[in-house]
Amino acid sequence: MKNHIGKMIILVNDYEEASNFYEKNFGFKRNYDVTTNVGQRFLQIGSGDPNSTGLWFIMADGKGQRDNVGKQTNGQPAMVIYTSSLDDLYQQIKGNNVIINVAPVNTPDYKYFHCLDLYGNEIIVVELNAL
16 A cells, blocks of 8 residues: 655635745646636645645635634644755745745755745745755
8 A cells, every 4th residue: 555645735815815925935836726616616736746745725714714824733834845945945935025934054964944924824945965
């Protein structure tokens, strides 16, 4: 048996602003974007390969869900994004005025920084020496 992680789900207030944030800052693309005949939208972004790990955006519905947008992990990081060039990505994100809450750290095996998405979800960005 072989198992793998498919997608993670992020509650959002607006599909377009969430998609634009991740496209602009991380270069992600829309892997899947369909609205059903009853008006329910399914929007998934990622590296461009629909079979790779990606993010499903789910529109927050009702006060309870709206109150939890950006707080789904209760203050813990929501995701890790790997990059082949941490320095370039850091400069791009910083230039887009994304909040950096942990400045770049270099270790012998990896480099990383933490930033927040447009809703306050914490993202850890990592470059492994092996990448």
